[in-house]
Amino acid sequence: xxxxxxxxxxxxxxxxxxWIVQHQGATVDEIxxxxxxxxxxxxxxxxxxxxxxxxHPFTPDMLAEVSIVDDRVYVHVGDYFRRPLRLAxxxxxxxxxAGRAVVSRPGADPDGTLRRAVDKxxxxxxxxxxxxxxxxxxxxxxxxxxxxxxxxxxxRRIRISxxxxxxxxSSERDVDPQRLLSRxxxxxxxxxxxxxxxxxxxxVDRIRSVDVLDEAAEVVGDEDASVVPGPWGGERTVxxxxxxxxxxxxxxxxxxxxxxxxxxRLRIVLPVTTTRWLERLxxxxxxxxxxxxxxxxxxxxxxxxxxxxxxxxxxEP
Amino acid sequence: xxxxxxxxxxVAALLDTTVPLTAEELRERVPxxxxxxxxxxxxxERDKDDLRELGIPVDTVVVEHHEQPRSAYTxxxxxxxxxxxxxxxxxxxxxxxxxxxxxxxxxxxxxxxEGLRKLGGLGAVAGAPGVSVSGAAPTGALPVPESLLDLFVxxxxxxxxxxxxxxxxxxxxxxxxxxxxxxxxxxxFDTDRGDKRSFRLDRIxxxxxxxxxxxxxxxxxxxxxxxxxxxLGEGQVTTCHVLLDPGVAKSVLVDHxxxxxxxxxxxxxxxxxxxxxxxxxLRNFLMTLLDHAEVLDPPEVRQEVVDWLRxxxxxxxxxx
Numbered sequence: 001x002x003x004x005x006x007x008x009x010x011x012x013x014x015x016x017x018x019w020i021v022q023h024q025g026a027t028v029d030e031i032x033x034x035x036x037x038x039x040x041x042x043x044x045x046x047x048x049x050x051x052x053x054x055x056h057p058f059t060p061d062m063l064a065e066v067s068i069v070d071d072r073v074y075v076h077v078g079d080y081f082r083r084p085l086r087l088a089x090x091x092x093x094x095x096x097x098a099g100r101a102v103v104s105r106p107g108a109d110p111d112g113t114l115r116r117a118v119d120k121x122x123x124x125x126x127x128x129x130x131x132x133x134x135x136x137x138x139x140x141x142x143x144x145x146x147x148x149x150x151x152x153x154x155x156r157r158i159r160i161s162x163x164x165x166x167x168x169x170s171s172e173r174d175v176d177p178q179r180l181l182s183r184x185x186x187x188x189x190x191x192x193x194x195x196x197x198x199x200x201x202x203x204v205d206r207i208r209s210v211d212v213l214d215e216a217a218e219v220v221g222d223e224d225a226s227v228v229p230g231p232w233g234g235e236r237t238v239x240x241x242x243x244x245x246x247x248x249x250x251x252x253x254x255x256x257x258x259x260x261x262x263x264x265r266l267r268i269v270l271p272v273t274t275t276r277w278l279e280r281l282x283x284x285x286x287x288x289x290x291x292x293x294x295x296x297x298x299x300x301x302x303x304x305x306x307x308x309x310x311x312x313x314x315x316e317p
Numbered sequence: 318x319x320x321x322x323x324x325x326x327x328v329a330a331l332l333d334t335t336v337p338l339t340a341e342e343l344r345e346r347v348p349x350x351x352x353x354x355x356x357x358x359x360x361x362e363r364d365k366d367d368l369r370e371l372g373i374p375v376d377t378v379v380v381e382h383h384e385q386p387r388s389a390y391t392x393x394x395x396x397x398x399x400x401x402x403x404x405x406x407x408x409x410x411x412x413x414x415x416x417x418x419x420x421x422x423x424x425x426x427x428x429x430x431e432g433l434r435k436l437g438g439l440g441a442v443a444g445a446p447g448v449s450v451s452g453a454a455p456t457g458a459l460p461v462p463e464s465l466l467d468l469f470v471x472x473x474x475x476x477x478x479x480x481x482x483x484x485x486x487x488x489x490x491x492x493x494x495x496x497x498x499x500x501x502x503x504x505x506f507d508t509d510r511g512d513k514r515s516f517r518l519d520r521i522x523x524x525x526x527x528x529x530x531x532x533x534x535x536x537x538x539x540x541x542x543x544x545x546x547x548x549l550g551e552g553q554v555t556t557c558h559v560l561l562d563p564g565v566a567k568s569v570l571v572d573h574x575x576x577x578x579x580x581x582x583x584x585x586x587x588x589x590x591x592x593x594x595x596x597x598x599l600r601n602f603l604m605t606l607l608d609h610a611e612v613l614d615p616p617e618v619r620q621e622v623v624d625w626l627r628x629x630x631x632x633x634x635x636x637x
Binding site: 006007009010011012013014015016019034035036048049052053054055056058078079080081082083084085086087088089090091092093094095097098099101102103112113114116117118120121123124125126131132133134135136137139140141163168170179180181182183184185186205206208251276279280282283284287304305307308309310311312313314315316 | 320321322324325326328329330332333345346347348367370371372373394396397398399400401402403404406407408409410411412414415416418419421424425428429430431432433434435436437438439456457458459465466469470472473474492493494495496497498499500519535539541564565567568571572574600601604605607608611619622623625626627628629630631
């Protein structure tokens with residue numbers, strides 16, 4: 001056991017003791033497994049309670065009584081430790097938010113064990129707590145999500161129809177799925193893409209359909225799940241000089257530089273991976289926005305005007 | 318471990334007593350405090366702080382003691398004790414598993430285990446029936462903005478809050494917290510504006526000031542944050558029909574599951590009916606769909622889109 005402070009230990013004893021009192025005769029192993037303690041730490045805590053805990057005037061009848069017979073634990077202590085301390089706010093938030101996040105993922109079992117557990121937790125936290133926190137880790141078609149989860153648990157290859165937002169095209173790809181993860185409010189599938197011959201992140205809400213194939217997925221070693229997927233490969237870096245109303249850009253996309261110019265306009269430098277992505281951005285900014293490729297110094301004004309012409313063709317054939 | 322000794326017996330004494338006890342009375346009942354009055358008071362104050370930091374509700378009340386007002390202390394059981402959730406072992410395991418796959422960035426990771434112990438144990442994750450620990454378990458990380466914990470307390474304890482938002486102070490009865498599209502939102506009743514409002518937590522500019530517990534009644538139904546920006550605003554509602562091509566229809570409907578679908582065509586394209594108050598927000602939404610969407614009617618909204626696009630193709634200096 002590494003060094004542990006008096007308050008850490010106090011917290012542990014106040015949490016575990018009420019359970020032991022309510023479950024007289026539980027074995028040392030059972031208690032250790034349930035509470036994630038090692039045997040030595042538990043025995044030390046019990047020993048401590050035995051010798052030190054009680055009420056004034058600390059006559060034998062006012063002291064805790066601990067006995068361990070055949071590895072079974074019996075504790076008698078005053079009524080004051082009959083229930084554990086309520087959850088601290090951080091504990092309550094962590095458990096409730098995590099539980100609700102997993103329960104609300106698309107395709108989750110509405111009557112499952114976790115759903116029951118989250119309801120009980122909310123109930124223990126107090127009236128109305130159930131409706132106070134909602135966590136949506138991302139939107140997704142439940143059928144797609146269910147297909148991906150089945151493929152992952154059976155370790156099977158999938159064929160997906162995927163819409164690439166950046167390049168604005170749809171394609172069919174064979175993928176060996178590795179894991180599902182949520183970052184910044186989106187679900188992503190991490191997998192080995194046979195079309196691209198490499199690891200790729202797919203946004204789950206852009207997967208239009210999933211076929212679970214008969215082939216087994218090639219299992220790749222433990223990949224680093226901490227890799228945050230970003231659409232930001234940084235194909236090129238562009239500089240925008242635009243109106244002050246474009247402040248939302250820096251709150252929405254990762255920008256390298258944001259600067260207010262003396263005339264009130266904004267200068268924004270940001271990485272752009274594809275032309276389609278840049279088109280979507282420019283069409284939402286003021287038409288007078290100036291765009292430059294930072295590396296070459298080349299103006300990119302035709303990006304917005306070409307896109308605008310394509311859109312106009314729908315309205316004015 | 319003289320300190321642990323003292324703290325445990327202090328908690329026991331404060332829980333057991335029916336009348337608040339003064340520092341001197343506690344000193345008689347709890348062994349282990351130093352002799353000198355100064356040293357005693359210092360360590361007694363520190364002990365009280367330590368207990369409060371663990372979330373133990375040590376109340377201070379003023380009592381008359383030989384006709385002099387004195388501080389006295391107690392712990393109310395109703396505020397100390399956790400309601401028994403009655404968890405089965407597999408339910409504990411399910412919560413534990415959820416908490417290991419979803420991280421709240423910035424909160425103490427030990428909170429998970431400390432909390433679970435109070436709730437009855439960690440559950441044996443691997444062995445519990447009905448709990449899948451396969452690779453299919455998704456993982457995620459939630460950001461924790463500075464104001465989240467205070468707002469969580471305010472929402473669950475029904476405390477009115479005040480905070481800076483943009484350049485104004487807002488007074489809100491907080492009803493609900495939601496994590497949507499990668500952001501935390503608070504929805505509640507804005508008492509200055511007399512109406513329901515939603516706030517982005519990342520735009521709150523000051524620490525949260527909270528009022529007393531049970532400061533308001535929570536409504537029966539709390540609608541969540543509104544994430545269709547074209548519906549926000551004060552103006553007249555115009556119903557716009559927008560045609561979505563097959564390539565984008567599905568992802569738009571997944572993103573906005575409550576949209577009204579007016580027509581589904583054989584080629585897979587979909588016509589949605591949008592209730593538009595904010596025309597600029599509608600335009601921004603349309604622009605992200607590029608040439609895969611088209612306003613069908615009314616004609617004046619079609620014209621607005623055309624006028625906007627013409628702004629980009631009008632000659633502007635030396636565009637190639």
